[in-house]
Amino acid sequence: xxxxxxxxxxxxxxxxxxxxxxxxxLRRAPVRxxxxxxxxxxxxxxxxxxxxxxxxxxxxxxxxxxxxxxRQRNVRVLLAEAQSVDPTRKQVVFTDGEALDYDFxxxxxxATHSYFGHPEWExxxxxxxxxxxxxxxxxxxxxxxxxxERESDPERQRAWLTFVIIGAGPTGVxxxxxxxxxxxxxxxxxxxxxxxxxxxxILLEGLPRVxxxxxxxxxxxxxxxxxxxxxxVRNEARVTSxxxxxxxxxxxxxxxxxxxWAAGVEASxxxxxxxxxxxxxxxxxxxxxxxxxxxxxxxxxxxxxHYDEDGKMVPGVAPAALQEGRxxxxxxVRTLCGQPRAPFHYVDKGSFAxxxxxxxxxxxxxxxxxxxxxxWVAWIVVHIFYLIGFRNRxxxxxxxAYLYFTFKRGSRLITGDGAVPLHGASEAQEGARExxxxxx
Amino acid sequence: xxxxxxxxxxxxxxxxxxxxxxxxxLRRAPVRxxxxxxxxxxxxxxxxxxxxxxxxxxxxxxxxxxxxxxRQRNVRVLLAEAQSVDPTRKQVVFTDGEALDYDFxxxxxxATHSYFGHPEWExxxxxxxxxxxxxxxxxxxxxxxxxxERESDPERQRAWLTFVIIGAGPTGVxxxxxxxxxxxxxxxxxxxxxxxxxxxxILLEGLPRVxxxxxxxxxxxxxxxxxxxxxxVRNEARVTSxxxxxxxxxxxxxxxxxxxWAAGVEASxxxxxxxxxxxxxxxxxxxxxxxxxxxxxxxxxxxxxHYDEDGKMVPGVAPAALQEGRxxxxxxVRTLCGQPRAPFHYVDKGSFAxxxxxxxxxxxxxxxxxxxxxxWVAWIVVHIFYLIGFRNRxxxxxxxAYLYFTFKRGSRLITGDGAVPLHGASEAQEGARExxxxxx
Numbered sequence: 001x002x003x004x005x006x007x008x009x010x011x012x013x014x015x016x017x018x019x020x021x022x023x024x025x026l027r028r029a030p031v032r033x034x035x036x037x038x039x040x041x042x043x044x045x046x047x048x049x050x051x052x053x054x055x056x057x058x059x060x061x062x063x064x065x066x067x068x069x070x071r072q073r074n075v076r077v078l079l080a081e082a083q084s085v086d087p088t089r090k091q092v093v094f095t096d097g098e099a100l101d102y103d104f105x106x107x108x109x110x111a112t113h114s115y116f117g118h119p120e121w122e123x124x125x126x127x128x129x130x131x132x133x134x135x136x137x138x139x140x141x142x143x144x145x146x147x148x149e150r151e152s153d154p155e156r157q158r159a160w161l162t163f164v165i166i167g168a169g170p171t172g173v174x175x176x177x178x179x180x181x182x183x184x185x186x187x188x189x190x191x192x193x194x195x196x197x198x199x200x201x202i203l204l205e206g207l208p209r210v211x212x213x214x215x216x217x218x219x220x221x222x223x224x225x226x227x228x229x230x231x232x233v234r235n236e237a238r239v240t241s242x243x244x245x246x247x248x249x250x251x252x253x254x255x256x257x258x259x260x261w262a263a264g265v266e267a268s269x270x271x272x273x274x275x276x277x278x279x280x281x282x283x284x285x286x287x288x289x290x291x292x293x294x295x296x297x298x299x300x301x302x303x304x305x306h307y308d309e310d311g312k313m314v315p316g317v318a319p320a321a322l323q324e325g326r327x328x329x330x331x332x333v334r335t336l337c338g339q340p341r342a343p344f345h346y347v348d349k350g351s352f353a354x355x356x357x358x359x360x361x362x363x364x365x366x367x368x369x370x371x372x373x374x375x376w377v378a379w380i381v382v383h384i385f386y387l388i389g390f391r392n393r394x395x396x397x398x399x400x401a402y403l404y405f406t407f408k409r410g411s412r413l414i415t416g417d418g419a420v421p422l423h424g425a426s427e428a429q430e431g432a433r434e435x436x437x438x439x440x
Numbered sequence: 441x442x443x444x445x446x447x448x449x450x451x452x453x454x455x456x457x458x459x460x461x462x463x464x465x466l467r468r469a470p471v472r473x474x475x476x477x478x479x480x481x482x483x484x485x486x487x488x489x490x491x492x493x494x495x496x497x498x499x500x501x502x503x504x505x506x507x508x509x510x511r512q513r514n515v516r517v518l519l520a521e522a523q524s525v526d527p528t529r530k531q532v533v534f535t536d537g538e539a540l541d542y543d544f545x546x547x548x549x550x551a552t553h554s555y556f557g558h559p560e561w562e563x564x565x566x567x568x569x570x571x572x573x574x575x576x577x578x579x580x581x582x583x584x585x586x587x588x589e590r591e592s593d594p595e596r597q598r599a600w601l602t603f604v605i606i607g608a609g610p611t612g613v614x615x616x617x618x619x620x621x622x623x624x625x626x627x628x629x630x631x632x633x634x635x636x637x638x639x640x641x642i643l644l645e646g647l648p649r650v651x652x653x654x655x656x657x658x659x660x661x662x663x664x665x666x667x668x669x670x671x672x673v674r675n676e677a678r679v680t681s682x683x684x685x686x687x688x689x690x691x692x693x694x695x696x697x698x699x700x701w702a703a704g705v706e707a708s709x710x711x712x713x714x715x716x717x718x719x720x721x722x723x724x725x726x727x728x729x730x731x732x733x734x735x736x737x738x739x740x741x742x743x744x745x746h747y748d749e750d751g752k753m754v755p756g757v758a759p760a761a762l763q764e765g766r767x768x769x770x771x772x773v774r775t776l777c778g779q780p781r782a783p784f785h786y787v788d789k790g791s792f793a794x795x796x797x798x799x800x801x802x803x804x805x806x807x808x809x810x811x812x813x814x815x816w817v818a819w820i821v822v823h824i825f826y827l828i829g830f831r832n833r834x835x836x837x838x839x840x841a842y843l844y845f846t847f848k849r850g851s852r853l854i855t856g857d858g859a860v861p862l863h864g865a866s867e868a869q870e871g872a873r874e875x876x877x878x879x880x
């Protein structure tokens with residue numbers, strides 16, 4: 001690449017919506033781009049819960065970053081894990097000690113789960129951020145039904161058939177709806193000792209209503225849809241303790257072996273190494289051009305960025321990340337041309353949360369509310385539209401059509417460590433963290 | 441199930457081709473069936489290498505056993521791992537200590553890899569029997585290219601780009617061909633520092649020819665096809681040692697970090713508990729009705745059974761397992777009707793091994809040889825035809841059509857432990873066995 005060796009070097013950390021969009025928006029810019037991700041694939045996060053719900057396969061919602069940018073000759077993809085950034089040296093340092101110099105840095109490493117100072121809860125209540133998370137949740141949910149089928153003691157059986165989802169944001173609502181549908185539709189007539197329809201799905205929300213970020217009217221619609229699916233929705237429910245055999249709500253103790261975490265997120269730790277002010281969740285407080293104080297060449301986008309526009313924070317959603325990615329790319333080009341940068345402006349195209357088959361709520365733009373079947377169709381169209389990769393779109397449409405008409409779940413596989421039966425809740429939960437593969 | 445409680449109890453160990461076929465063949469028989477498997481899914485083994493080769497997703501070739509038999513009311517599915525059989529007590533004992541009584545027992549637990557007395561080789565040279573195996577092989581192959589891309593030292597780079605497959609039976613041939621195609625077609629133009637086409641794929645066979653079970657003419661065809669794909673085929677190559685950084689052939693040392701095992705199989709250990717004569721590979725030497733000596737109620741089928749017909753052993757292939765499953769089901773019914781049992785007769789419908797796109801070899805029946813494009817089409821038709829589950833057939837056809845016209849690989853995801861970069865061959869190989877998930 002000696003011919004382009006003189007061009008300014010743009011390093012992008014993270015191949016999510018923001019990072020990938022920035023890279024593509026710079027395809028004609030006179031720059032060398034290095035796109036760094038610790039995973040080899042771009043993940044279509046909004047559909048991740050469908051993998052957890054055994055409806056889609058990982059490959060349906062993930063595409064290798066290399067193949068996305070294969071034809072963009074000014075991009076080099078690096079599978080590596082960034083550990084810290086040194087803004088004064090203009091260097092990214094990787095976990096293996098290697099370093100990479102940059103002229104411009106776009107940090108788009110996103111967020112991970114937050115257990116509100118209770119990291120010990122994670123092993124009992126996995127969150128949903130990666131494909132591994134989704135497969136682990138899928139494994140636990142399916143294994144719970146298997147364990148219940150083998151359990152003779154009614155009380156223990158009931159505990160296995162109790163699913164608790166903590167947090168009623170979009171992910172929590174989608175998980176709750178999906179698990180309720182698995183129990184009531186997909187698994188029916190497959191078991192002989194239990195009736196999957198007896199499963200209890202409990203959705204816990206600390207605030208007074210589900211989908212707190214949505215208009216109250218839609219929260220109400222979503223709650224009704226969930227209860228219609230048989231989900232036990234509990235608002236203002238504060239979890240005081242989580243164990244692998246129960247969840248504690250103050251004095252109430254819910255016996256369960258399957259707890260899923262959809263409550264909090266916190267920014268990826270690399271933000272701290274920037275040495276600039278962060279918000280409570282560890283997000284970087286960025287300037288209107290999305291750069292960090294004192295370093296216009298360092299830009300932060302996506303879930304990692306905290307930007308207030310007219311007193312309202314730009315939400316941590318895919319459309320925002322895409323817009324920010326495109327915006328910083330434009331500003332880098334402007335800077336290279338000696339032009340002033342433009343401030344970022346978020347255009348809220350709306351958002352949807354699906355509750356299940358035929359059921360969703362959302363808004364078009366920031367105003368027009370939508371619910372029921374119409375919202376569900378809108379949700380599908382939007383998600384298919386934004387799904388990267390022709391093949392994925394077709395496949396996902398195919399899966400959904402299949403799912404819609406058959407109520408079946410295409411990907412109901414129990415794989416990974418702990419895919420073979422273990423006994424007692426504790427062991428079963430241990431499975432995921434055991435060493436070695438069970439088949440050998 | 442009290443109404444049917446009086447019916448004879450048929451316990452089937454293993455939900456593979458043989459066990460599942462036996463269960464389905466007994467759907468109208470006056471029996472209670474318990475189908476036991478330690479995995480929740482039936483696996484279409486012949487296509488497993490396609491998952492390892494990143495062409496198919498696990499869900500495309502696996503289907504939950506429960507959903508296969510959901511409408512067959514006389515079957516109960518038990519997700520459990522059988523540890524031993526007590527023929528005198530007519531009992532199966534599970535790993536958790538629980539026991540299950542039977543009137544008839546069909547043992548169809550199949551086979552696993554054999555490292556010819558070198559179990560220590562397994563960590564460096566994984567075999568291909570389960571979905572986890574396939575995903576692990578996929579991860580190692582893709583990670584090798586990523587590591588090579590990051591490696592500056594030419595010699596180390598070469599080691600990362602060297603893939604050694606041990607054993608040139610159908611699985612070895614299929615893996616070698618698939619990896620050669622990934623390197624020469626799928627990954628082209630995705631890397632900037634390496635040319636994937638420089639990858640070396642070495643196929644080692646101890647015997648004088650590849651596909652030793654096939655007619656010499658077809659072995660020759662297969663070898664040519666493989667070499668045409670750039671595979672380095674070495675016959676009469678005896679591996680004396682396998683390490684995570686090299687393979688030793690007598691005095692020759694091949695530097696590689698990706699070794700795949702396709703050499704030997706041995707019967708599942710449960711055979712030993714039957715207390716009857718076994719062959720060298722641990723298979724049960726069965727009578728013409730596929731029962732074991734002294735226990736006509738215990739029937740052994742599939743890869744676990746060793747049955748010689750006119751001095752020739754029935755091969756460990758899916759069609760044989762299916763035929764044996766159907767046969768023992770019929771014999772059980774005959775026994776219940778007080779009729780004599782019929783001896784098993786294997787009908788060789790032929791078999792195929794695919795070498796890659798447009799390339800396969802095989803025979804129709806035991807005689808008519810077939811090769812090239814024609815054999816490849818025949819192979820696809822046969823495999824689609826036998827693939828269980830309507831959805832899977834459509835999906836797999838879709839994947840293949842896509843693959844055929846684009847040369848792309850649909851499922852090129854690096855997931856699981858070790859999906860994030862680690863350094864040095866040893867670490868990278870360690871990845872698979874590390875504890876915990878890298879994303880948290």
